[in-house]
Amino acid sequence: MRFSKYFLKTDKNISDDDKIISAKLLKQGGFIRESVAGRFYFLPIGQKVQQKIMKVIKEEMDLAGGQEMVAPILHPLELWKETNRTNTAGFELMKINDRRGAEFALGGTAEEMFVDLIRQYKLSYRDLPFQLYQFSPKFRDELRARGGLLRVREFIMKDGYSFHRDENDFKIEYEKMKNVYAKIFNRVGLQTSIVESDNGYIGGEYCHEFISESEIGESKYFITENGNYAAHEDIAVFEKETKNKNDQLKPLTETEAKRGITMEDGANFHKLPLWQQIKNVLFVDDKNRFILAIIRGDLDVNETKLLHLVKGFNLRRATNEEIRKQINSEPGFISPVGIKKKLDKNTEFIIVADDSLRTISNAYGGNNEKNQDLLNVNIDRDYSPDIEGDIALVKAGYEAKNKIGKLVEKKGIEVGNIFQLGYHYSSKMKGAVYIDSDGKEKPFYMGCYGIGVGRTMAAIVEKHNDQNGIVWPESSAPFKVHLIALDGAEKEAEHLYEEMLKKDVEVLYDDRNKNAGEKFADADLIGLPIRIVVSKKTIQQGSCELKKRTESEAKIIPLPLIFDLII
């Protein structure tokens, strides 16, 4: 491609608004341009990068047995209603009507479409398993787009959906996809951590994110030093060490406590350790249920874990007013002890206890009235939770579950995701069944697998850049060679360019009438792996100059040998 004819405009001055290095370099290098917030043009050279990334994904997906196809982008809204995702994902669902008023969702992910497709066939167990995938634009009405390509409202995603006879068969596919994804990211130049995480509104029981570590990433995760456990903050489990649980139980005692309402106030007032206090946090969920989360005083509540235990999908903190009026307690003095007796019958109220409360005894805390505390509170004897489980939020430095190592906190960019869906969709969507060998209809066991192409592109740039610009890994570089013609050597450069085209070398040929410095600066910014300069200086000796973007020194190469080095 001739630079002079290519729709590629690099930019010298760029807005201070862009703090994210990938956004800055991709805009400056002429790869992308913003339309409105969270929606980007991929300019010719940027689209070339996307295609390179898609090519790698496609090769690996096909090798793993995936079959590429395309589904409509407009999804009949009834399908989303069928799985209740108009509610669970409604906050970011884009809707559109046609002229007759038929409602469609602009697809943000396509589970319903693929299930709807395959339920139109009477499939038998002999057809299983299989995986279908597509590259297609996805729409998500993000509350807040940010960071260039990192969080956008419209993007190309590779999404794949696999259908299985049962869980065992699915697990083989799931493990395979872990390797396939790791290989894909590796090939495009990203080291990823495979991190357990929350399924969110996609549904299902477990999933793994592929995260490229980065300071500017939005995903917070925890990983042991040797990497044998990695989990997203939302779901990470850890060891809750035993405190004084074997102490003799003392009688429950009421006491006056003129103290502040924070946990520290309580600990200071009673001169007892923070961990011996009971922390009470009151939430209200989307069905207006009051949920009292109780946990050991040195830990915090993880709302995602809590949501799973109560099977809700949205939580907010109760207001002070609600604490007083609705559950007849007092902010800072809430206690699970005796609270149910104080409730109005119409208030739906659930007490959820963290299992850390089993590591202590003779705890202390409020007594549902201002300046009144209880001492020697013990689970089972003094209060009984409705639900007991793990609702604790992990922190850096905690010991991983089963003491397999200390947890380190990291941030990163989530570039891909694999989900176990199980029967989540096939149970909700009528007719999503196959005929098993016993002649009976059984629901499909499913998984799904996604990669954000644009975000992957951004993550690559985040990892591969220097102060002069992007340093593309060869697999995702839009061209392999950046050929620069300097004054007095145009004819020779032209000749070399023609020869490269004949040999199918992907080359960007800078034939512009610009000064040398400007051409070099653009070459660094655009970041192609190999730069070749043809100038008067070298051409007299029958050679040209070759410099790799990753190296600082150039080599003088005799012209006839050049193809040995770049093919």
Place this chain on the structure above:
RNA sequence: CGGGGUAUAGUGAAACGGCUAUCACGAGUCCUUUGGGAGGAUUUAUUCUGAGUUCGAAUCUCAGUACCCCGACCA
């Protein structure tokens, strides 16, 4: 959706309520220059939209819209 901020050329900025809205970069034309963003000449605007105040508005007021930041939320 809550809080804060901004909107002037393609980009980044300047202009007290008052002269033809200024500068740099970019882009166009012409000329010179060609190993790290070179030089000269010249061209490049519906001051976000709408209303209002005023003799006079880029500047003040109101409304709308868009964008940015923080929070909430989320891939």
